[in-house]
Amino acid sequence: MNLISVCINHHTAPVDARESLFLQEEEIRNFIGEIKGRFLAEGLVISTCNRTEIYGLPSNHNINSQSIQNFLLQYKDRQTFNGEYFQHFFSRPAIEHLFSVAAGIDSLLIGDNQIFKQVKESIEISEETHFTGFLTRRIFDAAIKAGKRAISETEISEGAVTVSYAAVQLIEKILSALGKKSALVIGAGETGEIAAKHLVERGIGKLAITNRTNERAERLAQKLNGRVIPFTNFKDSLHEYDVVISATSADNLIITRKDIETVMRKRNNASLVLMDIAVPRDIDPATSGLDYVFYHDIDSLNIIVEQNLEKRKKEIPKVKAIIEEEINNFLNWYNSLEVAPTIKTLRDHFEAIRHEEVEKNVNKFSKEDREKLDIVTKRIINKILHYPTVELKKNNEINPSPDESAMRISIIRELFGIDKNEKEERK
């Protein structure tokens, strides 16, 4: 298996280096257009904020992963780039690396679901740009299967591993039926936006956003189907919300204990969740002393994040076992695609059928005819198999691309159900 890969990722390179080689979707398509045929016959390009990785089958024997790396640097105009930032894999390690990426165990946030989606999207781009072939398609399918199994069969993606998601999970531990609850997000910056998105994903009933710059709040509210409250008087309606998430860049507290005391009186002590994910903090920590007020800041949310990351780390061996299994499945299939063993298996397969039928019907023939029956049936089988055998042997002689050769053999194996029979025999 001559799959090669060249990778730059968060293990090997600092963020600025990764950023400089990041490829937008359109760039990936163009890049594939440049390398297809010239360097790789078929392959895959994955590019996220944490990694840019290229996998593929070389289009000729002179191409190796270094050639691809050089071309990528040339393409991004980074010829002076530090070569040590790259990892190179060949054959099984390349497959193993791709599967680990898809299963999320190579991610910065272990078990990150996002990377699985990104790998799937990258494969779709390869399909759309006709950059996939018979072999790579099979590898990518196996990678997706490994990723799916890791998510469904282990707890590698369980629990919140970001502060904003931990905040939402904690809210769900306090309140039930979020669809009947209302939330206010203070601050429409990146953190506030992510928290608001998580709330919407979890089905929050009503969402309101307030921000010092009203336009920004309006943009986010429009995106998430929420409403905007003017920042100048948001405290007047604070009691209407069951959840308040604050993520502003204010230097001082914007909500005091006194504010919350007033709110709780107006709410008749109905539970209020305050999530302060701003640094420095926006909400007075003294509010945590009030009954039915659940105040949490970034430190306490980080406890949840750390615990979940620890749990995910413990799942890595299980994911590795899945990856190992999927690699073995793939390689078993791949190794079966050799000419000589295929011819032998094909002949054995037909001989078994012939033998079974002769045995079944042998009593219908006289003793003298039985030998003839054997000879005639063998001759029929030989004639049937003559052409496929010649075609298979041609495979070695004309030396087509590995992809084409594998495809031919695979079609024959599938057509005659050889793999199926072998699997049943193994069982």
Next chain:
Amino acid sequence: MYPFIDFLNNFLPFLYIITFGAYSFDFIKTGKRRFEFARLSLFTTLLLHLIYLFSRTAEFNHPPITNVFEIFTILAFSVCFSYFILELVTDIRGTGPFIIIISIIFQVISTLFIEDLAEVKEVLRSNLLGSHVFTALLGYSGITISAVYGFLYLILYKDIKLSRFGLVFNKLPSLEVLEKLSFYSAIIGFVLLTIAMTIGVIWLPKAFPDFSYSDPKLISSALVWILYGLGIISKVLGKWRGKKVVVLSIVGFILALMSTMLSNFVAQSFHSFY
């Protein structure tokens, strides 16, 4: 029949302990198969317990409500049965061990001290007494479950307030769900106690010549009833919520437990059957 009843009597605590173990295992290490096994174990335990109760009734020719240890085995059954229904209806997970442990306590005491009484007072064979005791026991099961959920609410409330995100935090349902479960169980318990007390007040004076309204069991039951009534009204009117309501539920349960102990072991009254 006796050996079979004795066998089940001795076997039931072990069944409850196995079920408790299965639910505890699922609590610590959640898994679909573990949960299914726990549920199956609970179902089997309840089925065998039901067979035991019917066998006793048939063998001794009276429902097992004639002494406190017979009542304890019914309580063990009804607490777990109520929980089983609750689990099926709400699909709630993570609270099983806390309920089943109550049944274990009741069943172990019952198994150790229960006697095979074939001869009981004629009054104890009455159908009205059966209805009175049956509704009262289901009512007590309701308030027992309410107290357990109330207790879990308090633990989780404290854990969340103190940012302690351990096993309890990870496995229990949300605070609001625990509060609801505690409240709804209390309502069911209150309604059934109301029925039990109504039957009692109508029937008891006729059945017992020494009946007295100053009977300690009657007074303490009335107190428990008033307490739950006040709690439920306050909650419905929105005056009380959360901690206050669950604390009231726990206090009501302790009071109910003490009143049973008091009337059966300390005070001598028509309510003492043992």
